[in-house]
Amino acid sequence: MNTTRRTALAMVAGLALAGTGTGAAAQDMPAPFDNPSEVRIALVRYLSTGDFFQAYLSGVERQAEALGVDLRVFDSRQDAALQADMVDQAIALGVDGIVIQHGLTESMREAAQRAVDAGIKVVAFDVNVENEAIPQIEQSDFLLGKLALEQAIEDNGDSWDAGYVYVPGIAPLDRRHAAWEEIKAANPGIREVAQMGTLDNPIANSNANQARSVLQANQTISVFFAPYNEFAKGVKIAVDEAGLNQDVSIYSADVSTADIAAMREPDSAWKATVATNPAVVGEVSVRALAIMLAGGDPGAQVIVPPTLITQDFLNENDITNMEDLSAKMPQFAHADVAMTDWMPLPPR
């Protein structure tokens, strides 16, 4: 426990000390990690292109490196049948653990069961393989939406007219939508006067056009809930073009370097966003698997909590990109879930 605290502290301060902490912890690790180079794990991916998935992979790689285990990456490039075959490949390779990253329930259910039957420990990120032996790693999209809305209520009171951006049928957006429904039900003063949204790309441009109409038609809107950063970017363009940046506040989810710049523009309408660091989700996935390999139980659901990022925080700490954000906001750089007292953390 002491070691963890020290490691965490070192990390929080952003000191290189974390590296030595890792080395010290490695000696105390339980079997099979007393000889980590003999441990082989596989990451079987369904989705891989884009900033989010790239960052997730880097988190998996970093945590695997901190543990000292041998990581194999299988990338099915959105081919569901191939992904199932890759699980079989990993079984044939004799890996000790598998992280399944996304995929379809129908195609992965049997493959995951075969891995479990072969005595392999398995965790799944953002795909339900309907198997009690397999813990689910999740980023909580519901909390993502809820934290943003709670900030909106804190800033604007509990009585306002809202514009809302939503495209049904996209799983994370549907989960964020549940938070919006809950907040609306709990606060009768909050009125959704307009709903819009499109995924036509470039997404920001298409949503800017729509939001411009919505703002024109509904001049009472003082809060825009746009729970996806591309949506928020589009709404911000429309708000700026309408000259309403002092009158409308935007609350969103997800964050990128470009978003940080947009939030920090003078008089920016984009007041807050809530995000989970995909790299942290990657680290948590590997840690949960490591706990299982050591004979522990990470729980049926491992939820990586999201972080609230406000405009004021960005300005006060002069944050310009994602690296700054991780350094200044420790809870964004590390989630204290799937932790044990022996768990080594990646150096930061």
Next chain:
Amino acid sequence: MSAEADRPAVAPVATGQPRSGLLDLAIRYGFLALLLGLVLFFSVFAEGFSGPRSAVFIFQSVAITGILALGVTCTLVVGGFDLSIGSVATSAMMLSAYVMVVLEMGAGAAIVACLLMGALIGVVNGLLIVKFKVPDLLATLGMMFLLVGLQRIPTEGRSISTGMTMPSGETANGVFSPFFLAMGRHRFDVVLDNLVPISVVFLIVIGILVWCFLELTRHGRLMYAVGSNERAAALTGTNVNGYKVLAYVISGVLASVGGMLLAARLGRGDIASGTNLLLDAVAAALIGFAVLGAAKPNAFGTAMGALFVGILLQGLTMMNAPYYTQDFIKGAVLVVALVFTFALSARRAGGDG
């Protein structure tokens, strides 16, 4: 070309038969009447629809696709088709962001680079079609895929914005020049302060230029001739291949102008395939066939087509219609326009015979 030549012959027949005269009227002015009806409908039922500000942002919402559509109109005129315009636009967006943010150069360099890229892609498309005899749809389809991939190679698939981390681990510190951003954001004072954005001015100026070029100049008439009967045009000594390449160059350059306006509006280089830009632009150009009963690609029709789609979408958004109804309506408008163009015009032609 042939429809144009037939028209004087139609007139006497039309006066003799009132029904056919009515049909002629419907074909000529039906679409514009529909447009007017739509404006009236939304003015009554969509709060905040009527007024100069709404008019301006409807123009703004169609400015980029409108400019692309004018380019594709030129390729349609020579009997070709350009599927690469969407990806040319997004490539220009990435290129301008790359020049300013990563290479830390100014707006001038970015604009010149984009225009050159657009022209070069046009030349390559044109040469593939006239020299290597690749069918136009296939050549420009290939170019589309090529560009979607190419625009992502320099940044390894990342979007470009100030402060981004490059694949090498360095941070890109360049910024979008204020002059460049003004292309997407500056507004002129017309009647009201800060009313008309530059992108709308671009659309109108480019629309007038393309219209003048196609309708009033000898070159424009020859391009129509190439499109309607290539052999006949060649036999009269027209440089058919030259005009075809020219059409793709115009298309490429206009698409890159659209891409720059997009970059200026977004303020960053966004990873996007541009498929929606392509489809919307093509829809506008095809709807344009129906305007004034032209039954052929024409710049005025294209502009009206783009405006028609813009009015519909913005009006529906104001009335809180969900996104899927918008796609449905866009499709319905296109189908109706194509019926106007093909079925009704064919019946009119049939009536003459």
